Amino acid sequence: MNVFEMRDLIKEQLDLSKVNTSFNLEDDTLRIERKDNEKGLSIKIGQVINKYKENGEQAVEEIVYYINSTIEAHGLDESQFNGDDIYPVIRATSFHQETTSGSRFITTPHTAETMIYYAIDLENTYRLIDESLITKLNMTEEEVKERALFNIKRKPTPMNQDEVNGNIYYFVNSKDGYDASRILNKPFLEEMKSKIEGEMMIATPHQDTLIIADIRNSTGYDVLAQMTMHFFTNGIVPITSLSFSYKDDGSLEPVFILGKQGKSRHKKE
Structure with a gap:
């Protein structure tokens, strides 16, 4: 399966009445955004194909679930969440530093290869915290970072x-x-x-x-x-x-x- 076939297979399972999609052939990325607020996510098609080679249709089901959960999360009112919902997430240092609308993500340096981002947990997915979201949470950057580290220490480690x-x-x-x-x-x-x-x-x-x-x-x-x-x-x-x-x-x-x-x-x- 090539990148165009996988791209089309994923798009077929999305509700295109609610989202817009675009494909960047240069970096093999499918972008999916909500039509009402243009918030969304980007998927590397090549990585999905690698999973498909090992897991078949299950890999496509997983990525579509991940996309739908994330798109749904971007439609929620974030002001209803509090410090208990905030966790740190690890990303590569090459991960983008701001949202598509230009709002800076809240980050902390970690290693030469990794960076710490912060997210609101939304049960099935999470949303990375940027400057615009900080205002809605009524918290400072330091409060977000402190609470995230506190919360991850409380989680069990099976x-x-x-x-x-x-x-x-x-x-x-x-x-x-x-x-x-x-x-x-x-x-x-x-x-x-x-x-x-x-x-x-x-x-x-x-x-x-x-x-x-x-x-x-x-x-x-x-x-x-x-x-x-x-x-x-x-x-x-x-x-x-x-x-x-x-x-x-x-x-x-x-x-x-x-x-x-x-x-x-x-x-x-």
């Missing part, structure tokens, strides 16, 4: 565990849309650090995945790289295919894993 060649891999599996955001829960990371016997590595390939790895031998790095690339390629909102080494001081250092049981440090000024 995990699955797997072992490959003596290396242990933990997968946060909450299915609440904020799995990657658990990387901001310092008490949780410190608790995991106390269990780690080798090098503690962390990966946030997309918003619904957080991998914590106990790397005890060189093979473990290759396995982590393969896992991270798989999730990165198949995620609706990919973040980074790099992994991070969790240092004793709580800092995160991006790492290139070269393959064939090797790695190299990667830093950006």
